[in-house]
Amino acid sequence: MSSGSYVEEDFERDTRYINTRITADGTPDGYAVEPGRYRLVVARACPWAHRTTIVRRLLGLEDAISMGICGPVHDADSWTFDLDPGEVDPVLGVPRLKDAYEARPDGYRPGVTVPAVVEIATGQVVTNDFRQITVDFSTQWTAHHRDGAPDLYPEHLRAEIEEVAQLVYEDVNNGVYRCGFAGKQASYERAYHQLFARLDWLSERLATRRYLVGDHITEADIRLFTTLVRFDAVYHGHFKCNRSTLSEMPVLWAYARDLFQTPGFGDTCDFDQIKAHYYATHLDINPTGVVPAGPELAPWLSPHGREGLGGSPFGDGTAPGPVSEAERVTGANPLLNR
Amino acid sequence: MSSGSYVEEDFERDTRYINTRITADGTPDGYAVEPGRYRLVVARACPWAHRTTIVRRLLGLEDAISMGICGPVHDADSWTFDLDPGEVDPVLGVPRLKDAYEARPDGYRPGVTVPAVVEIATGQVVTNDFRQITVDFSTQWTAHHRDGAPDLYPEHLRAEIEEVAQLVYEDVNNGVYRCGFAGKQASYERAYHQLFARLDWLSERLATRRYLVGDHITEADIRLFTTLVRFDAVYHGHFKCNRSTLSEMPVLWAYARDLFQTPGFGDTCDFDQIKAHYYATHLDINPTGVVPAGPELAPWLSPHGREGLGGSPFGDGTAPGPVSEAERVTGANPLLNR
Numbered sequence: 001m002s003s004g005s006y007v008e009e010d011f012e013r014d015t016r017y018i019n020t021r022i023t024a025d026g027t028p029d030g031y032a033v034e035p036g037r038y039r040l041v042v043a044r045a046c047p048w049a050h051r052t053t054i055v056r057r058l059l060g061l062e063d064a065i066s067m068g069i070c071g072p073v074h075d076a077d078s079w080t081f082d083l084d085p086g087e088v089d090p091v092l093g094v095p096r097l098k099d100a101y102e103a104r105p106d107g108y109r110p111g112v113t114v115p116a117v118v119e120i121a122t123g124q125v126v127t128n129d130f131r132q133i134t135v136d137f138s139t140q141w142t143a144h145h146r147d148g149a150p151d152l153y154p155e156h157l158r159a160e161i162e163e164v165a166q167l168v169y170e171d172v173n174n175g176v177y178r179c180g181f182a183g184k185q186a187s188y189e190r191a192y193h194q195l196f197a198r199l200d201w202l203s204e205r206l207a208t209r210r211y212l213v214g215d216h217i218t219e220a221d222i223r224l225f226t227t228l229v230r231f232d233a234v235y236h237g238h239f240k241c242n243r244s245t246l247s248e249m250p251v252l253w254a255y256a257r258d259l260f261q262t263p264g265f266g267d268t269c270d271f272d273q274i275k276a277h278y279y280a281t282h283l284d285i286n287p288t289g290v291v292p293a294g295p296e297l298a299p300w301l302s303p304h305g306r307e308g309l310g311g312s313p314f315g316d317g318t319a320p321g322p323v324s325e326a327e328r329v330t331g332a333n334p335l336l337n338r
Numbered sequence: 339m340s341s342g343s344y345v346e347e348d349f350e351r352d353t354r355y356i357n358t359r360i361t362a363d364g365t366p367d368g369y370a371v372e373p374g375r376y377r378l379v380v381a382r383a384c385p386w387a388h389r390t391t392i393v394r395r396l397l398g399l400e401d402a403i404s405m406g407i408c409g410p411v412h413d414a415d416s417w418t419f420d421l422d423p424g425e426v427d428p429v430l431g432v433p434r435l436k437d438a439y440e441a442r443p444d445g446y447r448p449g450v451t452v453p454a455v456v457e458i459a460t461g462q463v464v465t466n467d468f469r470q471i472t473v474d475f476s477t478q479w480t481a482h483h484r485d486g487a488p489d490l491y492p493e494h495l496r497a498e499i500e501e502v503a504q505l506v507y508e509d510v511n512n513g514v515y516r517c518g519f520a521g522k523q524a525s526y527e528r529a530y531h532q533l534f535a536r537l538d539w540l541s542e543r544l545a546t547r548r549y550l551v552g553d554h555i556t557e558a559d560i561r562l563f564t565t566l567v568r569f570d571a572v573y574h575g576h577f578k579c580n581r582s583t584l585s586e587m588p589v590l591w592a593y594a595r596d597l598f599q600t601p602g603f604g605d606t607c608d609f610d611q612i613k614a615h616y617y618a619t620h621l622d623i624n625p626t627g628v629v630p631a632g633p634e635l636a637p638w639l640s641p642h643g644r645e646g647l648g649g650s651p652f653g654d655g656t657a658p659g660p661v662s663e664a665e666r667v668t669g670a671n672p673l674l675n676r
Contacts, residue, residue: 182626288521296581
């Protein structure tokens with residue numbers, strides 16, 4: 001995600017997303033599931049986009065939906081394809097994600113955010129509604145899931161997943177931003193207390209169960225993971241979420257390590273891009289643009305001991321295979337140094 | 339300390355201090371030890387001034403040398419007595435510490451820093467050389483030490499104290515500032531690696547001995563303590579010293595807690611003023627001026643288990659008594675909430 005200004009008295013996320021859906025039968029918006037028709041555009045840095053890279057990989061949608069990757073540092077104008085040869089996305093043929101937003105006939109203007117799904121033929125963004133994209137990957141693209149793909153959004157658990165995810169969104173996923181972009185002490189402190197109260201609540205919930213909802217990994221875990229994995233590297237210092245580090249919250253830290261060590265999670269993390277994005281883009285809260293060298297990443301691989309809580313990562317499904325050469329992360333990641 | 343600009347490509351501390359000395363016999367500068375003649379001016383926030391408040395208290399010099407306390411947030415111009423009634427120091431009768439610098443006939447201009455020792459009759463700063471002030475408290479003011487005052491600068495250990503303290507100064511005390519005020523990535527990274535290499539060296543040294551030099555608390559411990567006590571509250575996030583928190587370095591964390599729990603150390607700490615100073619004064623690295631609410635302070639009181647390493651805090655001396663009512667810290671401090 002990310003666009004526009006950051007620090008405000010009370011940070012309010014602009015949630016006017018393009019809510020066009022890509023569905024199995026193309027209703028109601030005329031965009032049907034079709035391998036090769038769409039390109040997912042992400043940035044490794046962005047926690048909202050990170051959800052889509054995990055889900056796409058767990059479900060094995062890599063061949064059905066290609067992926068373009070923006071660099072970590074964008075200007076006020078747009079995320080850009082500066083990591084690609086010639087700084088142009090090789091499939092969309094454009095240098096800026098903004099070009100795919102401007103290609104839309106409706107003049108959508110709230111901001112240039114990732115994740116975005118672009119229709120390759122028209123070069124137009126179809127949707128940037130991060131809440132819907134992963135759910136549709138799970139529920140609409142089933143014909144193209146890999147063998148052994150897990151059910152990340154099981155019908156009988158959807159209400160509970162959404163209930164938990166909504167609390168996590170308000171207080172944690174978006175809560176860290178409300179801490180970091182608060183322009184006033186009182187706004188910051190409200191967000192801080194809400195964040196840590198929710199993390200305490202999550203610690204309690206996860207003390208006796210391996211995953212957030214049900215006995216296997218679901219959409220709810222993915223949504224929480226992408227914030228937790230950034231916590232000590234970015235949110236603790238840069239966003240002043242400093243009651244304690246993640247590594248000082250034993251239950252959440254073990255939970256996060258468990259997921260990190262599960263194929264599809266840790267192997268989609270690029271800590272260099274994550275840190276570069278926040279520290280070099282938000283110059284209104286880090287004017288020097290200097291990127292912290294810490295924290296150490298090796299502890300992400302330490303044993304988590306959560307197998308004893310029961311459940312299993314993928315239920316009747318299986319873990320995804322290795323990441324394809326082309327999509328392997330290139331920045332700091334303790335899995336790469338083993 | 340603190341004055342002038344902060345962020346530079348490579349942060350260089352201005353070390354042109356006024357090195358006039360106050361000595362037992364008044365040589366060579368004409369300033370003799372004399373109870374009631376001088377006023378020590380500090381800020382609770384400042385680690386360099388903090389050294390003097392600890393030493394003064396351990397030696398029982400409170401009645402011989404009175405103390406003025408500047409507020410935590412100063413402007414580009416001066417530390418100020420904004421905590422006092424009428425925002426004027428009740429003894430010196432001035433609102434700004436700068437007034438006592440300007441009262442000097444030599445037009446000293448490098449900056450308005452704490453700690454400063456002011457001659458009350460003339461209203462002039464006699465010295466702001468923080469490296470000398472505490473040593474002279476120990477060695478020149480002996481006639482006015484309390485009964486049971488420890489020897490913080492024993493003659494046979496001075497060479498070793500200075501050797502260790504110099505390494506600690508370069509890499510740790512000043513090293514955290516070189517991390518935080520680095521304007522360039524490379525300068526920051528140099529300082530960061532130097533800092534943590536030294537902290538590792540200190541961890542190793544302190545794994546088998548309770549104090550840095552000899553078997554009792556010395557000047558060397560005091561100099562290290564004032565940086566460690568600020569580490570998680572300020573330097574980890576604000577100055578990007580984030581390889582790990584102090585609380586994640588077990589030896590140093592136990593060592594720091596041991597000192598914190600020793601009379602004269604923890605009871606001179608004001609975490610509110612410490613945090614307010616750094617986060618609200620350095621707007622060039624924290625433009626919003628928002629002050630983090632964390633970290634939690636209660637862990638400072640947890641058992642440290644270092645008694646088994648031998649040695650004793652005060653050797654043949656004794657611990658100081660309780661802080662006088664007038665000098666009790668008013669801000670956040672876990673000792674006050676017990």
